[in-house]
Amino acid sequence: MARLQINVLGPLLLEVEGKPVGVPPLSARALALLVAADGDSVASSRMHQELWPASGHHSRRDRSSRTEVQQRILALRRLLDAEGVAPEKSVVRTEPVVVGSESESAYRLVCGPDEIDAVRFERLVVDAMAAGQSASRSCELLQEALELWRGDPLVACEPVGFVADRMRRLHGLYESACSELIQIQTELGRIDEALATAVRIADRRPQDPQARAQVAELRGRLRARRGDELLQRQFTGLRARLSVVRGDLFEQKAANLVVGFCDTFDTSTERNELISAESVQGQLLHRLYGGDVKTLDRELRRGLRGVVPVVRESPRDKPKGKRTRYPVGTVVALPHEDRWIFGVAYTRQRNDLVGESSREELRLSLEQLWVAIGRRGQLKPVAIPLVGSRLSRVPGVTGTELLLLIVDTFVRAGWTGSVAAQELRIVLRQEDLETVDLPAVERYLSGLDEDGRRVGE
Incomplete structure (x- = not known):
């Protein structure tokens, strides 16, 4: 008898001798019906009604209906049985049953307890x-x-x-x-x-x-x-600590901060047209710069000296906001009191003022970010929000995946050079917690060794 695995908890999957086997729709329905019978036999007439419900009622002695069911059973046996197996030893056995006053064939699935x-x-x-x-x-x-x-x-x-x-x-x-x-x-x-x-x-x-x-x-x-610290992991090989905390990015003390920008480095929150005042970028303007757009823009222009723009849009194409576009992944270091604010452009602002990005662009931006922090950050702890979520979200990427991408790029930066900071602090707001599967993140972290590599790699 062939070694089988029949899975019906979800879409039907079949393995024979450890290899996946494609099952045509009618055969899949017949196999699922036999599994549902839980070891009992299923009369040929019931099989026909289930496999061809649109055909209406057929007599149990209708030759064409019996032939159709027999053909489907033969197809199942070809899928399930080892070559040369006799019908009486088949996984799908034929048995006589009496339905009402008439006798007809019935079919029963014979499998081991672990095969279904x-x-x-x-x-x-x-x-x-x-x-x-x-x-x-x-x-x-x-x-x-x-x-x-x-x-x-x-x-x-x-x-x-x-x-x-x-x-x-x-x-x-x-x-x-x-x-x-x-x-x-x-x-x-x-x-x-x-x-x-x-x-x-x-x-x-x-x-x-x-x-x-x-x-x-x-x-x-x-x-x-x-408490506020939700997860933590020490990477002794990198001499770095990772923590995931619940809180406010701008209340993280003695830490450099990361703030996401679009490729035009727009800053105005007027009427929330260009930048939302509730976004991390908007809070940077109002909480650290007192709403002074001119000062923030001046610091950004200073940080962008030497960066070659990608394009300068025309007023006709982009009537609102800044028109100079910089490469995705551009990082600007803004000095603020006793720390640095690292602004990273990970999203592109379309001319209709809608931001868009991708998983690949976010990864590139994070890789560039760790390099810049390693140069300027003086190994001070760095606090980063869940970049890629909320208004500038990366489509098709969950909050859990965003967090793991931050972790992955951080530890990989440590493999190729000096670590960017002695502590990476990922700061989650309350709404972020609804999108992040913390147990899954904890399992992922527990599978990393002291260098941040997957155990066994």
Whole structure:
């Protein structure tokens, strides 16, 4: 018998002897139907109704319907069975059944308990909730079960009859597993892991106020336990420390600051047309420069001396704002009291005043930023917001990915030269916390060695 792996917790996936196998839609529906039967046989007439619902009712003795089902079963056997396997040893067995007063063929899937993800999922959840199981062991079993869940089960089938019953049972076990796991993780003091599980439930039930309330409650407990510092990691090989903190960028003491700009280095927040007063760039103007646009512009012009512009727009093409464009990745060091403000152009401002950027442009900008900080920053701690989020967001990139990109470029800069700062402090505002999966970031950091490289590389 061939070694199989049939996954129906999400879109159907099939592996035979460890290799992915493409399954045509009708065959996928037939296979999912047999999995939904949970070891019972499925009559040929029911198979036909499920595979060809638009064809209407057929007599169980209708030769054409029997032939259509038999052809689909043969196609499944070619996918699932090793070459030369006799029909009585096939993964898909044929059995006679009596439906009403008539006899017809039925088909049953014969697989090992670990060859179907839904069966394994059910067993793991039941074992985890068994009496006498230790909390830590239950936690492991539930996490293993939930890793199998890729999405709604048995989606290749219509949710009617025994298929609907199996779907409801699997959904019920999933909800129970998540709730139980949150409770166990909380009891074990793993609030960050409990939060990640709660977020998963809330994402599946966006209209459920209880799910949202649970996320909020766990976030509150996590904040109370951690204070403003949410995560920290020491990279002894780089002689640098990373911290993720909740707070206000402009209240970070004894640290150089990073502020994102567009490629024109616009500064005016009048009517929020060019720059929003609520943005980090707008706050730079009003909180550190007292709203004095002329002074900030003068400092920017001084810092941009020697930088070759990309283009100078005409008044017709760009009637509002500055018209000189600089390369994405340009960094300007602005002296302010006892520290530096590093302005980095990571986004392009279109002529309709909408900012746009990409993952590649943001990476380039961060790489240039660390070089500039290494030259001017005097190894002082550097505080950086979640660049690429909010109004100047990079499309298609999550808050978690933005944070990890900041970390990745920082440690890589340390591999190729001197580290940019002895401490990198990533400052998150409250709204940023809604977009960043802190447990995922913590897992990523725990997989780095003392030089910031992935363990095993």
